[in-house]
Amino acid sequence: MKEIIGVYAGIFNATLDEYLMHRLDCPSPVKDAVAYAMTGGGKRLRPMLCYLGAEFAGKSCEEVSDFALAVELIHGYSLIHDDLPCMDNDTLRRGKPTTHVKFGEAVALLAGDAMLNSAFEVLFETVNSSKDVLAASYIAKYAGTTGMIGGQCMDITDNNGEGYDETALLSMYSKKTSGLLIAALLSGAVSCGCNKEEEVDLINFADYLGVAYQITDDILDCTSTEEVLGKNVGSDEKSDKKTYVAMFGMDNAVKKAKDYTQRAVACIAKYGERAEKLIGLCHYLVGRNY
Amino acid sequence: MKEIIGVYAGIFNATLDEYLMHRLDCPSPVKDAVAYAMTGGGKRLRPMLCYLGAEFAGKSCEEVSDFALAVELIHGYSLIHDDLPCMDNDTLRRGKPTTHVKFGEAVALLAGDAMLNSAFEVLFETVNSSKDVLAASYIAKYAGTTGMIGGQCMDITDNNGEGYDETALLSMYSKKTSGLLIAALLSGAVSCGCNKEEEVDLINFADYLGVAYQITDDILDCTSTEEVLGKNVGSDEKSDKKTYVAMFGMDNAVKKAKDYTQRAVACIAKYGERAEKLIGLCHYLVGRNY
Numbered sequence: 335m336k337e338i339i340g341v342y343a344g345i346f347n348a349t350l351d352e353y354l355m356h357r358l359d360c361p362s363p364v365k366d367a368v369a370y371a372m373t374g375g376g377k378r379l380r381p382m383l384c385y386l387g388a389e390f391a392g393k394s395c396e397e398v399s400d401f402a403l404a405v406e407l408i409h410g411y412s413l414i415h416d417d418l419p420c421m422d423n424d425t426l427r428r429g430k431p432t433t434h435v436k437f438g439e440a441v442a443l444l445a446g447d448a449m450l451n452s453a454f455e456v457l458f459e460t461v462n463s464s465k466d467v468l469a470a471s472y473i474a475k476y477a478g479t480t481g482m483i484g485g486q487c488m489d490i491t492d493n494n495g496e497g498y499d500e501t502a503l504l505s506m507y508s509k510k511t512s513g514l515l516i517a518a519l520l521s522g523a524v525s526c527g528c529n530k531e532e533e534v535d536l537i538n539f540a541d542y543l544g545v546a547y548q549i550t551d552d553i554l555d556c557t558s559t560e561e562v563l564g565k566n567v568g569s570d571e572k573s574d575k576k577t578y579v580a581m582f583g584m585d586n587a588v589k590k591a592k593d594y595t596q597r598a599v600a601c602i603a604k605y606g607e608r609a610e611k612l613i614g615l616c617h618y619l620v621g622r623n624y
Numbered sequence: 625m626k627e628i629i630g631v632y633a634g635i636f637n638a639t640l641d642e643y644l645m646h647r648l649d650c651p652s653p654v655k656d657a658v659a660y661a662m663t664g665g666g667k668r669l670r671p672m673l674c675y676l677g678a679e680f681a682g683k684s685c686e687e688v689s690d691f692a693l694a695v696e697l698i699h700g701y702s703l704i705h706d707d708l709p710c711m712d713n714d715t716l717r718r719g720k721p722t723t724h725v726k727f728g729e730a731v732a733l734l735a736g737d738a739m740l741n742s743a744f745e746v747l748f749e750t751v752n753s754s755k756d757v758l759a760a761s762y763i764a765k766y767a768g769t770t771g772m773i774g775g776q777c778m779d780i781t782d783n784n785g786e787g788y789d790e791t792a793l794l795s796m797y798s799k800k801t802s803g804l805l806i807a808a809l810l811s812g813a814v815s816c817g818c819n820k821e822e823e824v825d826l827i828n829f830a831d832y833l834g835v836a837y838q839i840t841d842d843i844l845d846c847t848s849t850e851e852v853l854g855k856n857v858g859s860d861e862k863s864d865k866k867t868y869v870a871m872f873g874m875d876n877a878v879k880k881a882k883d884y885t886q887r888a889v890a891c892i893a894k895y896g897e898r899a900e901k902l903i904g905l906c907h908y909l910v911g912r913n914y
Contacts, residue, residue, distance in 0.1 A: 360769035361777040415737060420729035439710035440780050443733075444773060447705060447740065451768040454744045458761035467757070471748035478741040479650035483734060487651040490730050 387522025429564035485510025512544025542598035677812025719854035759815035775800025802834025832888035
C-alpha cells in the first residue's frame with residue numbers, strides 16, 4: 335500500500351507544482367509561504383481519497399485533479415492556522431519549522447486565508463455541470479462550520495472537559511478530522527457520477543476512517559518521536575487537550591481504532607473490487623507508525 | 625443618499641438576520657463571534673453595490689441576496705483577521721471592541737475562517753446557472769490573491785516604503801479596497817445578465833471608487849475622531865503605514881480622491897438613469913465625514 339500511496343502522491347504533486355508555478359498569482363512572501371506549507375512531505379491522503387472516489391465511480395484521477403487540489407489547499411490552510419500561537423502554538427510540522435515560525439504570524443495568517451480562498455477559486459474554475467457544483471458544495475460544507483471548522487470550534491472550547499464524554503469527543507473527531515476526508519472522497523465520486531446510495535456509503539466509510547485515523551494520531555502522539563512523526567509530540571498532553579488516549583487509556587484507544595476501522599470497511603465491502611484500494615488504505619492508515 | 629443607503633442596508637440586514645438565525649450552523653462561542661462581527665453597524669456598502677448591480681442589469685435586489693451575503697461575509701472576515709494583534713492590532717471597530725478583544729484570538733481566528741468558508745457555502749447553495757457560476761467565480765477572484773488578499777499581502781510587506789511610489793500605493797489600494805467592491809457590483813450585475821461591455825465599465829467604476837474611498841479613509845484617519853468613526857484613528861500613522869496622506873500630503877489626497885471620483889463617474893455616465901444611484905453613492909462616499 336505504501337507504494338500505491340506514493341504513486342497517487344506523485345500524481346498530486348504534479349498538479350500542485352503546476353498550480354504553484356502557473357496558477358497561483360500572489361505577492362511574495364505570502365506566495366513563498368503557501369509553497370512552503372504545501373510542499374515537502376505529507377502523505378497526500380486527501381487527494382488520494384479524491385482520486386479513489388473518482389475511480390470508485392469508474393473514472394480516472396485526471397477528472398478530479400482540481401477537486402483534489404482544492405481539498406489539499408483547505409487541509410494546508412487549516413494546518414497553518416491550527417499551528418499559530420493563539421491556537422496550538424506548534425513549531426514543527428512535517429520535519430520543518432511551522433509556517434509562522436518561518437515567515438512570521440502575519441504572513442502565515444494571510445497565507446492560510448489565501449489558500450482557503452484559492453481552493454474556491456480553483457473549484458469555480460473547474461465546475462461545469464450540476465454534478466460538479468454538487469461535489470464542490472460538499473467540499474464547502476464538510477470544510478465548514480458543520481464539518482472541519484465546527485470540529486475545531488469544539489476542540490478549542492471544550493478543553494476543560496466538563497460534561498465532555500465519549501460521544502462528544504467522537505463527534506468532535508468526526509467533524510474535525512473526518513470532515514475533510516469525506517469532502518475529498520465524496521467530491522471525487524459525486525463529480526464522477528456516483529449514485530445516492532453510494533454517496534451515503536462513502537460518507538459513512540470516510541467518517542469512520544477519519545475517527546480511527548484521529549485516534550491513531552492520539553496514540554502516536556504518546557508513543558512515537560518527533561524524528562519519526564516530523565511534528566511536535568506530547569503536545570496534546572502538554573496543552574491538557576482531551577484526546578481518546580487521555581480520556582480512556584491506551585488499550586481502549588487501540589481497541590476503538592480497530593473497531594472503527596472495521597466499521598469503515600463494513601460500509602463499502604459490498605462493492606468488492608471497486609472498494610479494494612479504499613479498504614487497503616484504511617487498514618494501512620490505522621496500522622501506521624508515522 | 626443617506627436615506628437610500630439606509631433602505632438597502634435594511635434589506636441586507638433582513639437577509640443577514642435570517643442567515644444568523646436559520647442558516648449558520650456553528651458551535652458557540654464562534655457562532656456568537658460571527659454574529660457579533662456581522663451586526664451592529666456598517667454602511668453595508670458592498671451589499672448595496674451588489675443590489676445596484678442587479679438593478680443596473682434590470683433585476684431586483686431579491687435576485688442577488690445570497691451574492692450580497694457572501695460578499696459581506698468576506699468583508700467581515702477580512703476585518704476580523706486584519707484587526708488581529710499580528711496584523712493591525714486594532715481594538716475598536718464600529719464603536720465596539722474588536723472581535724478578538726471580545727472573544728479572544730483563537731475564537732476570532734476561527735470566526736474569520738468560518739465566515740470565509742461560509743461565504744462559499746452560501747454561493748454554492750445559490751448558483752444554478754452558468755451566469756451564476758461566473759458571478760461567483762468573480763467574487764472568489766476579486767477576494768483572493770489577485771484582489772483583496774493580494775492587496776493585504778502588499779500592505780504588510782511594504783511598510784518600509786523603499787521603492788514604494790504612487791503607482792505601487794494605488795495598485796495596493798486597487799486590490800485591497802476596490803477588490804471587494806468590484807466583486808460586489810460585478811456579481812450582482814453578471815448574475816442578472818449584464819453584457820461584457822457593461823462588465824468592463826462596472827469593473828472600472830468600482831475600481832476608481834474603491835481607491836477614492838480608501839484615500840478618503842486615509843484622510844478621515846487624520847482628521848476625524850474615534851467617536852465619529854467608531855474605530856481607532858491615527859493608527860496608520862502609529863504603525864508607520866504608507867498611506868496617500870502620509871506620502872503625498874493632505875491637499876494632494878483630497879485632490880486625488882476627487883479626481884478618482886470623477887474618473888469613476890465617467891466610466892458609467894453613459895448609462896444615464898440606470899447608473900444614477902451608483903453615481904450618487906460614489907459622490908456621497910467620497911464626501912462623507914464618518
